[in-house]
Amino acid sequence: MLNFKNKKMKYTEGMLREDALKGKVIVVTGGGSGLGKAMTRYFLQLGAKVVITSRNLEKLQNTASELEKETGGEVLAVACDVRNWDEVEVMKQAALEAFGTIDVLLNNAAGNFIAPTERLTHTAFDSILDIVLKGTKNCTLSIGKYWIEHKKPGTVLNIVTTYSWTGSAYVVPSACAKAGVLAMTRSLAVEWAKYGIRFNAIAPGPFPTKGAWERLLPGDLAEQFDMKKKVPLRRVGEHQELANLAAYLVSDYSAYMNGEVVTIDGGEWLQGAGEFNMLEAIPQEMWDTLEKMIKAKKSK
Ligand code: HXC
Ligand code: NAP
Numbered sequence: 158m159l160n161f162k163n164k165k166m167k168y169t170e171g172m173l174r175e176d177a178l179k180g181k182v183i184v185v186t187g188g189g190s191g192l193g194k195a196m197t198r199y200f201l202q203l204g205a206k207v208v209i210t211s212r213n214l215e216k217l218q219n220t221a222s223e224l225e226k227e228t229g230g231e232v233l234a235v236a237c238d239v240r241n242w243d244e245v246e247v248m249k250q251a252a253l254e255a256f257g258t259i260d261v262l263l264n265n266a267a268g269n270f271i272a273p274t275e276r277l278t279h280t281a282f283d284s285i286l287d288i289v290l291k292g293t294k295n296c297t298l299s300i301g302k303y304w305i306e307h308k309k310p311g312t313v314l315n316i317v318t319t320y321s322w323t324g325s326a327y328v329v330p331s332a333c334a335k336a337g338v339l340a341m342t343r344s345l346a347v348e349w350a351k352y353g354i355r356f357n358a359i360a361p362g363p364f365p366t367k368g369a370w371e372r373l374l375p376g377d378l379a380e381q382f383d384m385k386k387k388v389p390l391r392r393v394g395e396h397q398e399l400a401n402l403a404a405y406l407v408s409d410y411s412a413y414m415n416g417e418v419v420t421i422d423g424g425e426w427l428q429g430a431g432e433f434n435m436l437e438a439i440p441q442e443m444w445d446t447l448e449k450m451i452k453a454k455k456s457k
Contacts, residue, residue, distance in 0.1 A: 168395060168397070168398050168401075169395050169397050169398075170397065171199060171202060171203075171397065171400075171401065171404075172401040172404070172405070173203055173401070173404050173405065173408065173410070175202075175203065175204070176203070176204050177203045177204070177404060177408050177410065178200055178203035178204050178205035178404065178407070178408055179203070179204030179205075180204065180205075180206075181200075181204075181205045181206070181260045181261055181407070181408075182205070182206050182207075182208070182252065182256040182257075182258050182259050182260050182261070183197075183200050183205045183206070183207050183208070183259075183260065183261040183262075183263060183407060184207075184208045184210065184248075184249075184252055184259055184261065184262050184263065184296070184300065185197050185200070185207055185208070185209050185210070185263045185265055186210050186211065186237075186239055186262075186263065186264055186265050186266035186292065186296055187210075187211050187265045187266030187267065188207065188208075188209025188210060188211065188217070188220070188263075188265065189209055189211045189213065189216040189217040189219075189220045189234070190211075190216065190220070190366070190367065190368055191366035191367065191368045191369065192265065192316070192361070192364060192366060192396060192399055193209070193211075193263075193265040193266070194209075194220055194224070195396035195397070195399065195400050196263065196265070196399065196400045196403045196404070197209055197220070197224060197232070198224050198227065198228065198400070199397070199400035199401070199403070199404050200230075200400075200403075200404060200407070201224055201225075201228040201229075201230030201231075201232065202228050202230070203404055203408075204230070205230070205261075206230065206231045206232075206233075206256050207224075207230070207231075207232050207233070208232075208233045208234075208235060208248070208251075208252040208255070208256070208259075209221060209232060209233070209234055209235075210234075210235045210236070210237040210239075210248050210266075211236070211237070211266060212236065212237075212238050213236070214234065214236035217234035217235070217236065218234045220232075220234070221233070221234040231256075233251065233252065233255045233256070235247075235248045235251045235252070239266050239288065239291075239292030239293075239295055239296055240287040240288060240291055240292055240295070241295075242295050242299070245295040245296055245299045246299055249299050249300055249303060253303075258309065259300055259303065259304075259311070260309075260310075260311060260312065261311070261312045261313070261314070261407045262296055262297065262300045262311070262312070262313045262314070263313075263314045263316070263403065263407065264292070264293040264296055264297065264313065264314070264315045264316065264338070265316045266288060266289075266292055267288060267289050267316070267331070268284060268285050268288035268289065268331075269285060269289075269328060269330075269331040269369070269372055269373065270285075270328075270372040270373070271327045271328060271372070271373055271375075272327065273327065274327075274329045277329075277330070281330075282329075282330045283330075284330075285330035285331050285334055286330055286333065286334045288334075289331060289334035289335060289337075289338060290333075290334040290337040290338060293315060293338050293341065294341065297313060297341065297345070300313075301313075301345075301349065301354060304352060304353075304354055305349070305352050305354075308352075309353075310352075310353030310354065311352075311353070311354045311355075312354070312355045312356075312357075312406075312407050313342075313345070313354065313355070313356045313357075314356075314357055314358070314359065314403060314406050314407050315338050315339075315341070315342050315356070315357075315358040315359075316358070316359055316361065317335045317338050317339050317342075317358045317359070317360050317418065318331070318332075318335050318360055318361070319360045319361075319362060319420055319422055319425065319426035320332045320335065320426075321335040321336045321338070321339040321360060321418075322336070322339065323426060323429075323430070324336070328373070338358070339358060339418060341356075342356045342357065342358045342416065342418065343356075343416050343418075346415045346416030347416065350415060355411075355412075355414070355415045356415065356416060357406045357411070357414055357415065357416070357417050357418070357419070358417070358418040358419070359399065359402055359403060359406065359418070359419050359420075359421060360418055360419070360420045360421070360422065361394060361399055361421050361422060362388060362393075362394060362420075362421065362422020362423055362425040362426070363384040363387070363388070363393045363394060363422070363425065364393060364394035364395075364396060364399055365384075365393055387425050387428065387429070388422065388423040388424065388425045388428070389423060389424035389425070389427075389428050390423035390424060391423075392423065393423075394421060394422070394423070398421065399421060402419060402421055406419070
């Protein structure tokens with residue numbers, strides 16, 4: 158039992174008990190950088206063995222040795238372009254040879270950049286669909302078939318975005334692909350539940366990473382469009398907050414959660430959606446006058 162007496166809890170700290178993922182083998186696509194790296198770090202701290210995979214082996218190996226040193230956990234770095242079915246199959250075999258099993262698949266790898274859609278070549282559009290949707294399909298089908306054939310339970314966690322359901326201008330290939338991943342999450346949550354395989358998704362709002370910020374807010378766009386202003390809580394996400402949620406969703410504590418998408422965005426997408434949310438701009442002192450005006454109309 159953890160003793161939380163006299164301990165002030167912070168969202169920048171780990172949340173689960175120390176051994177919450179003990180013995181679990183987790184494959185994290187895109188685990189060498191950004192949010193994938195942050196989630197990998199926390200999984201290791203909670204006792205998991207993690208396979209990190211992406212296209213850049215040197216980056217993966219650096220991350221693996223950094224995190225092994227930091228956490229004392231075991232990391233296997235495997236180069237794998239998730240767009241390529243054969244590479245995914247080889248990555249799966251490497252994971253099984255190293256750790257004997259796979260318990261969890263975290264589909265986190267993604268590609269994205271901002272562009273007016275009419276400027277995209279058809280192959281540029283494909284490059285995003287292929288990484289996000291086809292890559293998630295390849296890893297899910299490959300590892301899912303292994304679980305089903307060997308009668309092993311499994312857990313899949315997919316990282317989507319809040320524009321998976323709203324859509325978004327200027328990142329149309331990403332929006333289409335993430336919508337597809339969300340559909341896959343909900344569809345297979347039902348279809349593969351009979352095999353003991355759970356599917357959930359996380360929809361993060363803005364969590365600054367080098368990969369995302371260089372492609373989505375290049376140059377001075379980060380200052381021009383301060384992401385904090387889009388969030389009712391007036392801040393961006395901390396990587397540990399996302400890692401806490403991900404660890405819960407891949408752990409046995411969430412055993413009854415299946416087919417869910419959990420938004421973690423400080424209220425960002427709802428701020429954009431609510432019909433009258435623009436009234437936030439009205440100063441508090443004006444509300445007395447407005448109330449009088451409204452009531453005066455009602456009594457006539
Ligand atoms: C127009 C572009 C472009 C741009 C690339 N292309 N950038 N077109 N505007 N800014 C075109 C290229 O000209 C090429 O077209 C095609 O896209 C593929 O580009 P390549 O560089 O050849 O592809 P590749 O090396 O495979 O790189 C894939 C990539 C790259 C997606 C383009 O950005 C990448 O490696 N990304 C991985 C990491 C990443 O994107 N992380 C951010 C995730 S953030 P042709 O015509 O030659 O085929 C995210 C969250 C969003 O998803 C939510 C935030 C709140
Ligand atoms: P990131 O660091 O750029 O992560 C993307 C990862 O995907 C990289 O490690 C990259 O590694 C890997 N990748 C790209 N193409 C690949 C391919 N073909 N095969 C295998 N791996 C590939 O960006 P991030 O911000 O951490 O994003 C992580 C996830 O969070 C993504 O799913 C993203 O859509 C989602 N997300 C992020 C935010 C945010 O604010 N940061 C918000 C909402 C959702 P290589 O280049 O080495 O291949």
